[in-house]
Each structure stands twice: as C-alpha cells, then as structure tokens.
Amino acid sequence: MDIHEYQAKEILARFGVPVPRGGLAYSPEQAGYRARELGGNAWVVKAQVHSGGRGAAGGVKLCRSEAEVQSFAATLFGKQLVTKQTDANGKGVYRLWVEGASDIARELYLGLVLDRKSERIMIVASAHGGMEIEDLAESDPDSLRRMTVDPAVGLSEYQARELAFQLGLSGGQIAQMVTILRACYRAYRDLDAMMVEINPLVVTGAGDLVALDAKMSFDTNALFRRPEIAELRDRSQEDPRESRAGDLGLAYVGLDGDIGCIINGAGLAMATMDMIKLAGGEPANFLDIGGGASPERVVRAFQTVLADQKVSVILVNIFAGINRCDWVAEGVVQAYREVGMTLPVIVRLAGTNVEEGRRILAASGLPIISADTLADAAEKAVAIRQPLAA
Numbered sequence: 001m002d003i004h005e006y007q008a009k010e011i012l013a014r015f016g017v018p019v020p021r022g023g024l025a026y027s028p029e030q031a032g033y034r035a036r037e038l039g040g041n042a043w044v045v046k047a048q049v050h051s052g053g054r055g056a057a058g059g060v061k062l063c064r065s066e067a068e069v070q071s072f073a074a075t076l077f078g079k080q081l082v083t084k085q086t087d088a089n090g091k092g093v094y095r096l097w098v099e100g101a102s103d104i105a106r107e108l109y110l111g112l113v114l115d116r117k118s119e120r121i122m123i124v125a126s127a128h129g130g131m132e133i134e135d136l137a138e139s140d141p142d143s144l145r146r147m148t149v150d151p152a153v154g155l156s157e158y159q160a161r162e163l164a165f166q167l168g169l170s171g172g173q174i175a176q177m178v179t180i181l182r183a184c185y186r187a188y189r190d191l192d193a194m195m196v197e198i199n200p201l202v203v204t205g206a207g208d209l210v211a212l213d214a215k216m217s218f219d220t221n222a223l224f225r226r227p228e229i230a231e232l233r234d235r236s237q238e239d240p241r242e243s244r245a246g247d248l249g250l251a252y253v254g255l256d257g258d259i260g261c262i263i264n265g266a267g268l269a270m271a272t273m274d275m276i277k278l279a280g281g282e283p284a285n286f287l288d289i290g291g292g293a294s295p296e297r298v299v300r301a302f303q304t305v306l307a308d309q310k311v312s313v314i315l316v317n318i319f320a321g322i323n324r325c326d327w328v329a330e331g332v333v334q335a336y337r338e339v340g341m342t343l344p345v346i347v348r349l350a351g352t353n354v355e356e357g358r359r360i361l362a363a364s365g366l367p368i369i370s371a372d373t374l375a376d377a378a379e380k381a382v383a384i385r386q387p388l389a390a
C-alpha cells in the first residue's frame with residue numbers, strides 16, 4: 001500500500017528525519033492560508049498523488065507569492081495528473097502540500113528496499129539525486145551505492161558513516177546522514193514498510209541535510225497489525241476495479257487481454273495465465289478467489305471479472321484442496337443465472353468432490369463447457385474467444 005508524500009514525511013520526521021515545514025491543503029484558499037501561516041517569501045506547492053515524477057508532469061511548483069500559491073493550487077485541484085509512472089488516466093489531485101522552499105546546494109538519492117536475494121533490507125544511495133532511480137540506474141549506474149543490513153545487528157553506525165563518506169559528505173553532514181539512515185531503517189523495520197525513498201535528499205545552502213521528497217509503501221499483509229498505517233489508505237489513488245475486488249476479499253489485478261480468469265490459488269492463477277499465453281491468448285485479469293470459496297464468493301468473482309468490458313470468455317480453473325468443487329460448481333450455476341451470462345464459460349475442476357461438482361454443472365442444463373486439464377481449458381478459451389477489435 002502506498003501513502004502520500006506528506007504522510008511519509010510525517011512518519012519519517014517522527015523517527016528523526018529532518019523535513020521542511022509544511023501544511024496540507026484541500027482548497028486553493030487553504031493553500032494560500034498555509035503559505036501565510038508558514039511565513040517566508042517562497043513556497044513549493046506539491047500535488048499529493050501516489051506517483052513520482054510529479055515535478056516533470058507539472059505537479060510541483062516553486063511560488064513567490066501567496067497569490068501565486070493560490071492560483072497554481074487552483075489549476076491543480078481536481079486535475080488528473082499524468083506522470084511517467086501513471087497510466088493515461090493519471091491520478092486525481094485532491095490534496096496539496098505547501099512547504100517552505102528550501103535552498104538546494106546538492107541533491108542526493110536515498111532508498112531502502114527489500115532485497116529478496118539476500119533476504120535483507122537494502123540501502124541504495126547516490127550522490128546524484130533528483131532524477132528517478134530507474135533513470136539513474138541507466139545514466140549513472142556507477143554512482144549507485146548499495147549495502148544490505150544484517151537484521152540481527154541492525155544498521156550499525158560504521159556502516160552508515162561509510163555510506164555518508166561514499167556520498168561525498170563531510171563534517172557535520174556525516175552525523176546528520178547517520179541519523180537519517182538509522183531513522184529510515186527503523187521506520188522501515190518497525191512499520192512493516194516495503195520501500196522508503198527520499199529523492200531528493202538535499203544539502204541546503206547552509207550545509208544541512210533535508211528530505212525534500214519522501215515516499216513509503218507498506219506490506220499489505222502486515223496492515224492488520226498496523227492500524228495507524230492502514231488508516232492512511234487513500235482510495236482515490238487506487239484502480240477502482242482492484243479496490244472493489246479487494247473489498248470483496250478477492251485478490252484481483254486487471255490486465256489488458258480478454259480471457260477472464262477465476263482461479264483458486266495465486267500459483268495456479270499464474271500457471272493458468274502462462275497456459276493462456278502459450279495457447280495464444282491474453283488474460284484479462286489475475287484473480288484468486290482463495291480457499292474455501294463459497295458459492296457467494298464465486299458469484300462475486302464473476303461480477304468482478306464481468307465488470308471488465310473487454311472480457312469475451314470466462315475460464316474457471318479450480319484445484320480444490322481446501323475448496324470443494326461442488327461449492328464452486330454451485331457458485332458457477334448461481335452466478336450464471338444471477339448475472340444473465342451471455343459469454344461462454346469454460347470450467348475445469350479437479351480435487352475435492354470433483355464428481356459432485358461435475359454432476360451439478362451437467363444437471364444445471366447450462367451451456368457450460370467443461371475441460372479436463374489446465375491445457376485443455378486454456379486451448380478451449382483461446383478457440384472460443386471473440387476479442388473486441390482494437
């Protein structure tokens with residue numbers, strides 16, 4: 001789960017990362033008021049959307065008067081901000097962050113990610129910040145410094161100091177960098193984060209380190225024990241198809257193809273998508289209905305998949321261990337009738353109560369196409385599909 005820049009800054013500040021003073025605004029008038037409240041004579045107005053690359057997309061502006069803050073804010077509110085990282089629809093701007101402008105001498109990059117290979121938190125840093133890490137990795141890969149942290153020891157001071165030296169920091173900046181690194185590490189670890197990124201981390205004209213931008217994302221599987229993080233969720237920034245499915249307890253990811261998939265188990269769902277591709281088709285979605293799927297859940301899964309106009313055929317693939325094929329079959333029959341199905345439906349069942357499941361499908365009298373194996377199901381789906389002309 002992603003959160004907004006201002007939320008990440010609040011969190012990181014609590015752990016000891018220096019951030020500029022700022023305030024949140026929900027209207028242009030409030031943005032102007034924030035500027036006045038902050039004082040000074042220059043402010044940065046920043047669209048709060050779950051995406052980086054806002055600067056290049058016109059979502060960040062340095063303003064020199066309260067009037068300029070207000071008028072720029074007025075152009076941002078309600079806009080769909082399209083950045084390099086969003087799709088063509090962009091992300092809606094409903095909150096702005098107004099910050100006292102910083103005087104920038106140098107821009108550094110700092111990121112913490114989970115390195116699955118070493119099974120450790122990895123710190124990535126560069127003396128050349130400001131641009132996106134992907135671009136940095138391409139244009140200046142040698143500038144990237146990486147180090148992993150031993151979880152039993154935590155981030156030790158000498159490791160942090162070494163990184164600070166590598167970034168060309170000196171004097172009091174070294175101690176500041178150590179504080180920032182350890183704060184980021186603790187925030188990451190203590191809050192079940194998946195990513196912390198400060199880009200740019202700047203050296204100000206006065207020689208101090210300040211986090212000018214901040215990004216955090218969290219492990220959704222750990223949100224149950226982080227209610228204070230879970231409440232930072234902003235649904236306006238999510239793909240509505242995916243958030244609706246999430247509410248229904250379904251793991252759904254929308255894709256570009258036309259073969260709708262209803263499958264139990266993430267691994268089987270991945271394998272099914274591979275088989276569809278192998279057979280020459282394109283999946284419309286990833287959908288895992290999970291174990292113990294009741295008929296009601298199957299109905300909801302059908303509704304979720306059918307909400308995608310591109311779908312021209314539905315493939316149900318169930319390997320029932322915890323699940324029961326008869327339940328799933330009942331759900332398919334119920335869904336078929338409830339949604340007034342007009343698309344072909346292919347069902348492959350295997351595992352617990354498979355005979356009973358097949359009997360229910362056959363006895364329903366519905367034109368459900370049954371398949372014996374995963375390959376058979378994928379081939380049948382590809383043969384029958386009728387994708388919309390592009």
Ligand code: GDP
Nearest residue numbers: 044052053054055056060101102130199200213
């Ligand atoms: P992003 O484009 O979404 O990553 O948004 P950032 O918060 O990183 O802002 C983009 C750029 O705006 C930064 O890389 C800075 O160059 C610039 N910027 C942001 N805040 C300030 C500021 O306080 N002063 C100045 N001079 N530039 C700023």
Ligand code: MN
Nearest residue numbers: 052199200213
């Ligand atoms: Mn940035």
